[in-house]
Amino acid sequence: MSDDDDLVFKALADPTRRALLDRLFARDGQTLTELESELAMTRFGVMKHLRLLEEAGLVVTRRQGREKLHFLNPVPIRLIHDRWIDKYTEHHTTTLLDLKAELERDDPKEKR
Amino acid sequence: MSDDDDLVFKALADPTRRALLDRLFARDGQTLTELESELAMTRFGVMKHLRLLEEAGLVVTRRQGREKLHFLNPVPIRLIHDRWIDKYTEHHTTTLLDLKAELERDDPKEKR
DNA sequence: AGAATAGGTGACCAGATGGTCACATGTCAA
DNA sequence: TTGACATGTGACCATCTGGTCACCTATTCT
Numbered sequence: 001m002s003d004d005d006d007l008v009f010k011a012l013a014d015p016t017r018r019a020l021l022d023r024l025f026a027r028d029g030q031t032l033t034e035l036e037s038e039l040a041m042t043r044f045g046v047m048k049h050l051r052l053l054e055e056a057g058l059v060v061t062r063r064q065g066r067e068k069l070h071f072l073n074p075v076p077i078r079l080i081h082d083r084w085i086d087k088y089t090e091h092h093t094t095t096l097l098d099l100k101a102e103l104e105r106d107d108p109k110e111k112r
Numbered sequence: 113m114s115d116d117d118d119l120v121f122k123a124l125a126d127p128t129r130r131a132l133l134d135r136l137f138a139r140d141g142q143t144l145t146e147l148e149s150e151l152a153m154t155r156f157g158v159m160k161h162l163r164l165l166e167e168a169g170l171v172v173t174r175r176q177g178r179e180k181l182h183f184l185n186p187v188p189i190r191l192i193h194d195r196w197i198d199k200y201t202e203h204h205t206t207t208l209l210d211l212k213a214e215l216e217r218d219d220p221k222e223k224r
Numbered sequence: 225a226g227a228a229t230a231g232g233t234g235a236c237c238a239g240a241t242g243g244t245c246a247c248a249t250g251t252c253a254a
Numbered sequence: 255t256t257g258a259c260a261t262g263t264g265a266c267c268a269t270c271t272g273g274t275c276a277c278c279t280a281t282t283c284t
Contacts, residue, residue: 006127012192013125014242015118025196033260045243047262066251066260074197080124081193084137085186126272144231157273159232178230178281 008076011056016041017049021058024072031067120188123168128153129161133170136184143179 011017016039023038024030036046050070053059057076062069123129128151135150136142148158162182165171169188174181 009121009124009126009130010241012121014121016242018121021196025198031260041242042244043261044245044263048242051262068261072196074201077193077196081189081197084133084184084189085193086137089186122271128272145229153272154274155231156233156275160272163232180231 005076005079007052007056008058008080011052011058014049014052016045017053020046020049020053021072024059024070028071029069031069035070117188117191119164119168120170120192123164123170126161126164128157129165132158132161132165133184136171136182140183141181143181147182 019039020035023035032043032047032050035050036043039046050059054061054070058073060071060073062071131151132147135147144155144159144162147162148155151158162171166173166182170185172183172185174183
């Protein structure tokens with residue numbers, strides 16, 4: 001509600017930035033150059049994306065000499081979850097997801 | 113990963129659409145006209161936003177006569193959560209959030 | 225049937241966004 | 255201290271996005 005989290009949602013809106021979060025989820029504490037090498041984009045682009053992620057609080061950084069290490073911060077994600085998932089109905093959702101996984105195992109890719 | 117969820121993140125990127133989800137979270141099954149009346153925007157704008165939310169699967173609809181009822185679907189939100197919150201560290205995050213709430217009760221609004 | 229009501233379409237415009245580049249700063253190691 | 259490396263800044267451009275409007279269709283009620 002306090003649309004301070006606007007930064008978080010804007011940051012998550014781009015596929016490149018989500019990919020960066022995925023890379024950090026897989027291995028935390030990577031540098032800009034490491035992340036760039038995995039992403040088929042110039043260093044400048046990656047830097048811009050990392051800046052947005054950091055301003056949104058989704059990534060926290062620590063300088064180590066001339067390197068800057070990046071870490072994934074899960075807290076804002078958790079807050080998104082809590083905004084629209086009622087504690088009371090959370091169990092139902094989980095059940096639905098299990099059912100969905102079950103169905104897709106039998107009938108992979110059905111549209112709408 | 114299957115950037116089909118691109119629609120979900122794009123849909124969540126706009127404050128008006130998040131406000132719509134909030135309204136539906138508060139009271140499910142509202143019509144377009146009901147939602148419009150709460151939002152200081154023309155009906156056309158609201159309709160466009162609802163369409164994106166529906167295409168993203170965040171809102172599901174049911175026609176009833178000439179009315180169209182809108183319902184919040186929490187499943188995609190849950191999937192976002194599961195993408196970056198490790199089951200193993202989930203407890204730590206919850207603990208951090210509790211701590212944060214605790215701190216903000218004593219020191220409301222501190223930046224960064 | 226005819227009026228009122230609820231929802232839908234396509235085009236249009238101003239402003240925001242993603243990506244690149246030339247150039248600049250800071251740090252390490254020989 | 256010089257060169258190589260890691261990161262940072264400001265400007266620039268093509269494209270996407272939010273919002274509005276004139277106009278259209280479908281359903282309900284009298």
